[in-house]
Each structure stands twice: as structure tokens, then as C-alpha cells.
Amino acid sequence: MSDVRFDFVKCHGSGNDFPLIDARGIALSDGEWAKVARALADRRGPVGGDGLLLLGQGAGDAAFSMRMFNADGSEAETCLNGLRCVARMGFEALGIDAARVSLKTSEAEAVRDADLAPGVYTVRETAGPAGLDVAAWPLEAGAERIVDAPVPPLGSDRRFTAVAMPNPHLVAFVDRVDEAELVAVGEACEAAPAWLPNRANVSFVEVRGEQALFVRTFERGVGLTDSCGSAMAASSFAACLTGRLGYDAPITVFNAGGLVRATVGRDAMVSLSGNATWEWWGSIEVDLARARAGDLTVEAHADAEIAAWAALADAASR
Incomplete structure (x- = not known):
């Protein structure tokens, strides 16, 4: 054929x-x-x-x-x-x-969920539980889990939270997204180094207000992308895990492509409602x-x- x-x-x-x-x-x-x-x-x-x-x-x-x-x-x-x-x-x-x-x-x-806006077909999805065991990726960084901490082999001073959703994500909270830095970190992971053989998605995340985030992602196998759903879920979970946002409360997640609504449960299940x-x-x-x-x-x-x-x-x- x-x-x-x-x-x-x-x-x-x-x-x-x-x-x-x-x-x-x-x-x-x-x-x-x-x-x-x-x-x-x-x-x-x-x-x-x-x-x-x-x-x-x-x-x-x-x-x-x-x-x-x-x-x-x-x-x-x-x-x-x-x-x-x-x-x-x-x-x-x-x-x-x-x-x-x-x-x-x-x-x-x-x-099928209520439309985010008139004429916008909307689906609510629930996935998880989010995982923190980096050995399953595998990510070899001398720790069983990485929560708001450096990833030594990466060679970056940024503090990351490593989340499986179930695909692997490294999430860093920043005051302002620097796309050049994001691409550099993303490309380092995309190279599939020995300590990260299956690569990972990398997101820089701004906290905007009490229950809002802006997420920018370098996606494994894609590159810099306007939006990545599992990255938004992983970022929402990481924000709640590190005390930046609250569990069981609606979160508005903005990205370069638009937005979704998220909710993170204490059971590490994440719901996204989007178009x-x-x-x-x-x-x-x-x-x-x-x-x-x-x-x-x-x-x-x-x-x-x-x-x-x-x-x-x-x-x-x-």
C-alpha cells in the first residue's frame, strides 16, 4: 500500500x-x-x-x-x-x-459541557491522577520527585515541578515568560539526553490573579506551541500543589491560543473545560x-x- x-x-x-x-x-x-x-x-x-x-x-x-x-x-x-x-x-x-x-x-x-461562549462547542474532560514519580518517565536527577526545585542535569537555575499527566511535564513559575529561555530549555529536553531519554514538555507559567494562569509550552515532538492541554492541566496541578492556587476552585488558564477552565481536586484529578x-x-x-x-x-x-x-x-x- x-x-x-x-x-x-x-x-x-x-x-x-x-x-x-x-x-x-x-x-x-x-x-x-x-x-x-x-x-x-x-x-x-x-x-x-x-x-x-x-x-x-x-x-x-x-x-x-x-x-x-x-x-x-x-x-x-x-x-x-x-x-x-x-x-x-x-x-x-x-x-x-x-x-x-x-x-x-x-x-x-x-x-459535553455548557458552551464557553455562544457557538463554541465545549467539552469537559477529567484526567489523572497527576503523578510525581519521576523514575517512571524516566528522569534521572537524583530525586524521587521534583517539586519547585532545580533539575541539576538541565543546567538551569529555574525551579521546576515535574508532573506526569500522564505524559511528562516540567513546569516552572516565572514572573514573565521569556520565550528564548523556554525554547532553550525545551530544546535541551527535546535532545533526549541520557538522563531524560523519552524527552519532556516544558512550560513557563505566570500566575495572574487569585485563580488564573498564563501557560506557554515547548511541546515534546512539536516545539513552541500556542497551547498544550496536558501542560495546562499539569501547570494547574503544580500551582495547587505548591500553594500558589487553591484546590477544588475554578481556574482560568490562558494561553497564546485562547483559554480553558480548570479544576484540580485534592485527589490529583484535573478537569479541563474547553473548546x-x-x-x-x-x-x-x-x-x-x-x-x-x-x-x-x-x-x-x-x-x-x-x-x-x-x-x-x-x-x-x-
Whole structure:
């Protein structure tokens, strides 16, 4: 098999954008899906995105499953911005409005929520518990957990909190985000050094008011991104764990792509409520041998949804 045509939806969660495929009836190997991800997520190609989302069959008590491949073809444990989009497709396919969703290494709950703003399709997802055992990453830094402390092998004076959500995150609270520094730290982790062989996501976080955060993330396998859902969840948990914000109280989490609402329980479960916005949909041909995409057909644009989200994002930026 070389050339394969896929129907897909171009969507985004809080500005984190993806092509999304209903893969329940498609039989491809993991290596082939990695090539599809590289082809469709390539910003120089006809689609572009932060990665590829797949809606898969459910098993056990999970109504459906989700897979997320990063733009470089690596598979992430989860993607909470993407999960909302997959949940929407699953809800619409099955005629339901709540589901347990199977992820690569865990499960999450998703439910249709009240719209964040008129016309903004909203899903609430609950994932966790957040983990603090860095040996499971693995992260070799001479400690079983890192909470508001330096990571000696990183060579940075910043204090980090290491959180698995369930993918690995290093979270640093800063007075003001320095993107050049964030990229430098992110690239050091992206190089997969011996002490961090599976890499990690890195976030710089500003506390804004009593129950608000601004999160900027260098995402593993992607780079600097407008939004990362699991990073927002990890940052919210880290803020509560270190006493910067309160447990069991609504948190507004801003990012370069917009915002989500978060709540962190004392049981380390984190809920995010955010958009799952369709932008356009169509079909495309992928040459699996070369991991190249072409012959794009755009069937329609979701103009009303795009406008509704733009209005919310503009208000959040102010």
C-alpha cells in the first residue's frame, strides 16, 4: 500500500490544531500512522497541525479510544486539547454526550459541557491522577520527585515541578515568560539526553490573579506551541500543589491560543473545560512511502464556529 485517501476534519482545541481522522475502520500499522502524521501535520504541506488525532474503537467500558501522533511521528501518551476534539467526533458518531475514553496508557472521562461562549462547542474532560514519580518517565536527577526545585542535569537555575499527566511535564513559575529561555530549555529536553531519554514538555507559567494562569509550552515532538492541554492541566496541578492556587476552585488558564477552565481536586484529578472547534473538513491523499500529502479536497468551512471562537480568543487576549 502506498497512496491512501483519508477523510478528515481540521479542528482545534484552544488553538492547538490538528487533522482528525475517524480511524475505526482503517487498518494501518503504527509506523504507517506515524507517516500519515508527518505528512498531514507538516506546516509546509497542504494541511498542517501540531499533530494527528485518531478516533478509534472502544474496549471494555470505554466508548471509544484516542491516539495522538506528534508532528514528528512520535506517539504521545495523551493530548487533552486533542481529546476534546476526538470526544466531539465520538459523541456525534455514537449519538452520546458523555464517555470514558481509552488513551495510550490511561483513560479519561469526557462530557459535553455548557458552551464557553455562544457557538463554541465545549467539552469537559477529567484526567489523572497527576503523578510525581519521576523514575517512571524516566528522569534521572537524583530525586524521587521534583517539586519547585532545580533539575541539576538541565543546567538551569529555574525551579521546576515535574508532573506526569500522564505524559511528562516540567513546569516552572516565572514572573514573565521569556520565550528564548523556554525554547532553550525545551530544546535541551527535546535532545533526549541520557538522563531524560523519552524527552519532556516544558512550560513557563505566570500566575495572574487569585485563580488564573498564563501557560506557554515547548511541546515534546512539536516545539513552541500556542497551547498544550496536558501542560495546562499539569501547570494547574503544580500551582495547587505548591500553594500558589487553591484546590477544588475554578481556574482560568490562558494561553497564546485562547483559554480553558480548570479544576484540580485534592485527589490529583484535573478537569479541563474547553473548546472543540471544527474549522474545515475534506479529504486528502497520502503517499505512505514518502510520508507526503497531496491532492487536497476541501468540502466546507465551519465559518460560524471559527467566528465564535475568534470572538472568545480576542476577548481572552485582552
